[in-house]
Amino acid sequence: MRVAWLGNLANVGFNYVRVLNRGGVKAVLYAPRHDLRQASTNNPENEYAGASREPFIQYHRRGYASHLLNLMGRLGWMPSRERRLAASCDLIQAQTCREIAALRIRRRYGVPYVGLVTGADLSEVAFAGTRFARLYRRALSEAGHLFLVNINQFDLVDRLDLGLASWSYLPLCVNLERIGRMPPPAKERLVIYSIARLDWATARPSGKGNDVFLRGYARYVRRHGAAAFDLRLRDWGSDRVATRRLVAELGIADSVRFVPAEGREEFFRSIAAADVVVDQFRMGAIGLAALESMAAGRAVFAWCNQDWARRAYGGAIPVLNSAGEEQVCEQLARLTPGMAAECGAVAGAWVREHHSEARILNRLRDTYAEVASRSLVQATEAGRR
Numbered sequence: 001m002r003v004a005w006l007g008n009l010a011n012v013g014f015n016y017v018r019v020l021n022r023g024g025v026k027a028v029l030y031a032p033r034h035d036l037r038q039a040s041t042n043n044p045e046n047e048y049a050g051a052s053r054e055p056f057i058q059y060h061r062r063g064y065a066s067h068l069l070n071l072m073g074r075l076g077w078m079p080s081r082e083r084r085l086a087a088s089c090d091l092i093q094a095q096t097c098r099e100i101a102a103l104r105i106r107r108r109y110g111v112p113y114v115g116l117v118t119g120a121d122l123s124e125v126a127f128a129g130t131r132f133a134r135l136y137r138r139a140l141s142e143a144g145h146l147f148l149v150n151i152n153q154f155d156l157v158d159r160l161d162l163g164l165a166s167w168s169y170l171p172l173c174v175n176l177e178r179i180g181r182m183p184p185p186a187k188e189r190l191v192i193y194s195i196a197r198l199d200w201a202t203a204r205p206s207g208k209g210n211d212v213f214l215r216g217y218a219r220y221v222r223r224h225g226a227a228a229f230d231l232r233l234r235d236w237g238s239d240r241v242a243t244r245r246l247v248a249e250l251g252i253a254d255s256v257r258f259v260p261a262e263g264r265e266e267f268f269r270s271i272a273a274a275d276v277v278v279d280q281f282r283m284g285a286i287g288l289a290a291l292e293s294m295a296a297g298r299a300v301f302a303w304c305n306q307d308w309a310r311r312a313y314g315g316a317i318p319v320l321n322s323a324g325e326e327q328v329c330e331q332l333a334r335l336t337p338g339m340a341a342e343c344g345a346v347a348g349a350w351v352r353e354h355h356s357e358a359r360i361l362n363r364l365r366d367t368y369a370e371v372a373s374r375s376l377v378q379a380t381e382a383g384r385r
Contacts, residue, residue: 003027004089006098014044015173023361033059073131075104099139112375115143120206144371151308152285169312171355182272182296193274198237209282216328218250226255236261295351299343
């Protein structure tokens with residue numbers, strides 16, 4: 001089977017497509033060219049040396065005319081590019097609103113497609129009242145299958161009531177070979193590194209809730225002092241200024257260090273230098289960066305809705321689960337180097353079990369075979385009529 005993967009968050013598609021090709025499925029990732037313009041966690045150029053030269057990745061410029069038509073609620077039209085793409089594949093895997101392009105290709109060229117939703121595309125775009133949102137919901141509802149990759153999406157799909165043909169949970173693909181197990185740093189003070197994008201000052205459903213941890217940390221400092229920890233915040237996101245203001249207001253500015261975000265190499269260096277990683281506290285789920293940190297053997301602070309986790313994994317996600325600032329404070333009061341190392345070892349084993357390449361590859365291949373078979377039956381029946 002030949003698969004065309006249409007991706008926006010290029011690192012998500014990059015990891016999956018790499019696994020598909022290693023498993024004997026010919027797959028190509030089509031990613032926007034601007035993904036290479038800056039070093040970021042979404043840029044496969046920084047995944048490993050030579051990543052952008054892999055034969056399974058192709059970059060393209062955005063079709064602005066078609067995008068404007070999409071914003072108006074219309075499918076758009078990109079005949080030459082999409083005709084070539086349709087001729088090169090048996091199935092399209094689309095993610096992060098690219099399901100609209102996949103719907104257009106299916107209607108014009110008959111190629112079936114599978115959707116994959118990541119973050120704000122489902123929690124915010126799909127719930128909007130715009131013409132684009134209505135078109136996006138239609139594209140999701142007409143997919144041969146829909147993959148969810150965050151546990152909070154169970155609730156969102158239930159609320160949207162899209163009438164999906166089929167859907168399932170797909171664990172995010174973690175490049176375990178790239179990460180490897182990183183021994184914890186041998187330092188007296190525990191290094192706590194916050195990886196989540198600084199995005200908390202608004203009520204966006206996809207916001208990270210960074211302030212929850214900072215307020216909990218401030219409570220801990222008021223009660224126990226700041227001698228035990230070295231807190232570092234990755235300096236990226238829309239609320240960088242607001243975060244500095246909050247840190248000053250909470251009286252913890254002297255014990256917080258902002259680390260410039262400089263891409264994947266910097267990210268992994270910072271993870272290696274940390275004992276504990278901090279993710280997000282609003283959505284009830286963790287993201288790819290947290291999973292990568294866990295795979296490296298790092299304990300992770302976050303809030304996970306463990307009922308959703310049991311639905312996805314059959315059990316809880318092993319994080320330092322904190323639903324509010326008082327729970328953050330309590331977790332910090334119990335945290336020791338030995339506890340951090342033990343939690344990190346458990347987290348690493350859990351990621352390797354539930355996010356293994358073999359498990360993900362089998363789910364993808366089985367789903368693609370089912371969707372392709374169902375599409376063939378439908379085409380045959382339509383021809384008879």
